[in-house]
Amino acid sequence: MSRVAVGTRRRRAPAKVNLGLRLVGVREDGYHLLESVFAPIGLADALEIEVSPGDPGIELEVVSAPSEALPVALRLPSDGGGENLVVRAARAFCRRRGWDARIRIRLEKRIPVGAGLGGGSSDAAAVLTGLASILDGSEMKSGRVSEELHELALSLGADVPFFLYGSPARVGGIGDEVEPLSGLAALDLVLVNPGIALATPEVYRVADVLRGALTDPGAGSTMRAISRLCGETGDLASALGDLLVNDLEPAARRLCPPVGRLANRLSELGSIGVALSGSGATVFGVFESAERAGRAAEALRAPDSGAAWVCVTRIIAAG
Known part of the structure; x- marks a missing residue:
């Protein structure tokens, strides 16, 4: 009815x-x-x-x-x-x-x-x-x-x-x-994409070929460590930077070499942590302040940077 x-x-x-x-x-x-x-x-x-x-x-x-x-x-x-x-x-x-x-x-x-x-x-x-x-x-x-x-x-x-x-x-x-999760800081980010859309199934297929065997479930301790950091004092941004691991990144880099070059460029521009988002091809850098993120984005908008799309944004810490 x-x-x-x-x-x-x-x-x-x-x-x-x-x-x-x-x-x-x-x-x-x-x-x-x-x-x-x-x-x-x-x-x-x-x-x-x-x-x-x-x-x-x-x-x-x-x-x-x-x-x-x-x-x-x-x-x-x-x-x-x-x-x-x-x-x-x-x-x-x-x-x-x-x-x-x-x-x-x-x-x-x-x-x-x-x-x-x-x-x-x-x-x-x-x-x-x-x-x-x-x-x-x-x-x-x-x-x-x-x-x-x-x-x-x-x-x-x-x-x-x-x-x-x-x-x-x-x-x-x-x-x-x-x-x-509660307590995650509103981190400042720069997102960058080479202007290439990657098909998720293809990224997973290549990831399986490159990896051979999947991560032992114990590797999930990395994610649990991030969760434990939420709400604690200290330099959360730096800690997250050390923990950013995406098992799909090698496949994305193989399918789209500019992904690796843009990730390296974010590091050169002062990001404290760089990672692929999802199956790509967007990579993001975590920055210590909105000002530093803005300066990095400006550099990435240069015609010779290899970036087709650049965005400065922040994590939404709560709904």
Whole structure:
């Protein structure tokens, strides 16, 4: 039975970086088991979700944010690129709730696609929470995620559940295990991408070939060490810099050599820690201050730097 509900919700859909990503196993169905700390950042897409009277259907409009200049390879087509994750999220929500609705979604893109920053997954999570708010008539409390939304999110993609929580989290399994973290500092970051989109399945395939055998689960102690640092005093930024390890980075460097060159350049510019985010090709550097991050970004915007996209941002410490 469908339920009549109308309304409009606006959502920010933040990108994320991985403060380390270890591969600790493979399930029988081929999905990799991982252990990582996901951290939302200030860079975000913007969505307007409108449910109105009329014939049921889902309409998606994609526009580029006026202030953003994304390389062509990192842009989402204006039609969403076919069966877009945003449309899939809306359809899955309506199917689960038995809801026939006329839905219009306007997506303003700032996050590059195929860049290891989780933009599509974040957009999908924003659609789920927005539609739930319209149908239920109330906003979800920060950090409190229903089992229904978590399951829906996981059905859409391994990274989607994390974005429901709105805070840094220790993520395990295939992405279904999300443990929110408190006390993580709002670290200053510079993100840089060579203007090349990497396909996640291909990065994992090459990673398996290069590694031969996956990390023993004991290697996850790196991620647990990061978690333990949250909320403690001391030079957290430097400690994190020493712990940034992404098991997908060698594969990303093999598929996209500019990744390695940009990572080296971030180190030369004073970053206290450099790592690949997700499956790439975005790399990020942690800096001791916003001022130092800004100076590094300015250098990376030089025509001969090899960077096609540069962004200065911060970790969102809490939702």
